[in-house]
Amino acid sequence: MTTTPAKLMLRALSGEITERPPFWLMRQAGRYLPEYRATRAQAGNFLDLCYNPRLAEEVTLQPLRRYGMDAAILFADILLIPDALGQPLDYLEGEGPVLDPVRSAGELSKLNPENIHKTLEPVYETVSRLSSSIPSDCTLIGFAGAPWTVATYMVEGRGSKDYVNIKKWMYGDPAGFSALMDILVEATIAYLLKQVEAGAEVVQIFDTWAGVLPDDEFRKWVLGPTKRIVEGLRHHHPDLPVIGFPKGVGGNIIDFVEETGVTAVSLDTGTPLDWAARNVQTRVPVQGNLDPILLVQGGAAMENRIAEIINRLKSAPFIFNLGHGIIPQTPPEHVGALSQLIRDGSPS
Numbered sequence: 390m391t392t393t394p395a396k397l398m399l400r401a402l403s404g405e406i407t408e409r410p411p412f413w414l415m416r417q418a419g420r421y422l423p424e425y426r427a428t429r430a431q432a433g434n435f436l437d438l439c440y441n442p443r444l445a446e447e448v449t450l451q452p453l454r455r456y457g458m459d460a461a462i463l464f465a466d467i468l469l470i471p472d473a474l475g476q477p478l479d480y481l482e483g484e485g486p487v488l489d490p491v492r493s494a495g496e497l498s499k500l501n502p503e504n505i506h507k508t509l510e511p512v513y514e515t516v517s518r519l520s521s522s523i524p525s526d527c528t529l530i531g532f533a534g535a536p537w538t539v540a541t542y543m544v545e546g547r548g549s550k551d552y553v554n555i556k557k558w559m560y561g562d563p564a565g566f567s568a569l570m571d572i573l574v575e576a577t578i579a580y581l582l583k584q585v586e587a588g589a590e591v592v593q594i595f596d597t598w599a600g601v602l603p604d605d606e607f608r609k610w611v612l613g614p615t616k617r618i619v620e621g622l623r624h625h626h627p628d629l630p631v632i633g634f635p636k637g638v639g640g641n642i643i644d645f646v647e648e649t650g651v652t653a654v655s656l657d658t659g660t661p662l663d664w665a666a667r668n669v670q671t672r673v674p675v676q677g678n679l680d681p682i683l684l685v686q687g688g689a690a691m692e693n694r695i696a697e698i699i700n701r702l703k704s705a706p707f708i709f710n711l712g713h714g715i716i717p718q719t720p721p722e723h724v725g726a727l728s729q730l731i732r733d734g735s736p737s
């Protein structure tokens with residue numbers, strides 16, 4: 390009897406050095422693909438797409454059909470948690486998400502943590518459908534935003550440059566602010582557990598704005614909540630691989646890895662490769678970190694950097710990815726060239 394070889398992505402996450410790096414790309418489904426734009430138009434607005442299991446499954450599968458990534462990431466968004474908590478949310482064309490902000494402990498009563506699954510149920514159905522429709526060698530990743538990053542949108546009411554409102558609350562009323570973070574920690578654990586029960590084999594926690602905090606606050610609002618989420622998940626699923634993505638935190642990534650218990654960590658574009666190989670990859674598998682703009686540029690600049698990243702990180706467990714998500718201006722054929730290069734070691 391032959392046993393099926395374990396999936397490449399899961400092997401790298403378990404600490405194996407694989408024959409080639411598994412690869413997937415943050416935001417691999419999305420606006421850069423014409424077939425995504427067509428499905429999105431069919432769905433109506435962005436939230437309708439996220440909550441339509443058949444169409445969300447379809448857009449998750451689209452990049453796999455073209456490029457055969459080693460992992461599929463559930464199509465959803467980090468802001469579904471505020472939506473499920475009852476915070477009014479809209480995505481405006483050309484502007485991104487807009488929320489009715491929550492800015493003080495007194496306003497927390499506007500949130501209803503009791504029944505998030507009612508709103509999020511279609512997402513679990515998408516995961517469940519994907520677990521049977523993705524190719525058998527492909528790994529299914531579920532995800533959520535980390536509490537700090539999700540809170541930035543909830544408090545600022547939109548994407549922010551300076552984080553004034555959330556930082557004022559955090560510095561001025563840490564006890565009140567921690568009540569919001571507690572709500573988010575609990576909701577995130579519950580949300581990710583449901584994704585795992587529906588078939589997600591790995592989860593990734595996106596802390597995109599972790600890098601805007603001074604280090605004591607980083608410990609309180611990034612390390613602490615992430616550690617609680619990892620523990621909450623492992624209580625039910627002791628072997629669940631969890632990938633952390635604390636973007637922009639520089640050397641604090643070492644403490645992040647040591648203290649949160651994540652299985653692997655995603656490196657942003659600014660992380661020096663040799664430093665990461667010596668200080669991070671010696672502790673956990675790493676994922677990353679091609680500049681998404683090189684994927685827009687393509688050609689030799691992109692190909693040389695891909696080769697460089699692989700060379701410098703291939704001697705220890707490694708998953709190829711970007712340092713942040715694909716941007717809408719990316720030519721789809723450049724993603725094809727990347728996929729070819731990783732799979733065969735030469736450009737198409």
Ligand SMILES: O=C(O)CCc1c2[nH]c(c1CC(=O)O)Cc1[nH]c(c(CC(=O)O)c1CCC(=O)O)Cc1[nH]c(c(CC(=O)O)c1CCC(=O)O)Cc1[nH]c(c(CCC(=O)O)c1CC(=O)O)C2
Pocket residue numbers: 414415416417418419420421429435449462463464465466467468480484485486532547548549595597713714717
């Ligand atoms: O400007 C801002 O601050 C808001 C950014 C924004 C978010 N959702 C959003 C937007 C509007 C937009 O991208 O235009 C709204 C959003 N989320 C998504 C899309 C699809 C796309 O990018 O074309 C879009 C654009 C929606 C559309 O108009 O069709 C999907 C999404 N968000 C996310 C993921 C997870 C992943 O990256 O793989 C995924 C799924 C990717 C997949 O299935 O392949 C995660 C997400 N959403 C978000 C963030 C925060 C940081 C950021 O991206 O700036 C993050 C975490 C991160 O990327 O680091 C917030």
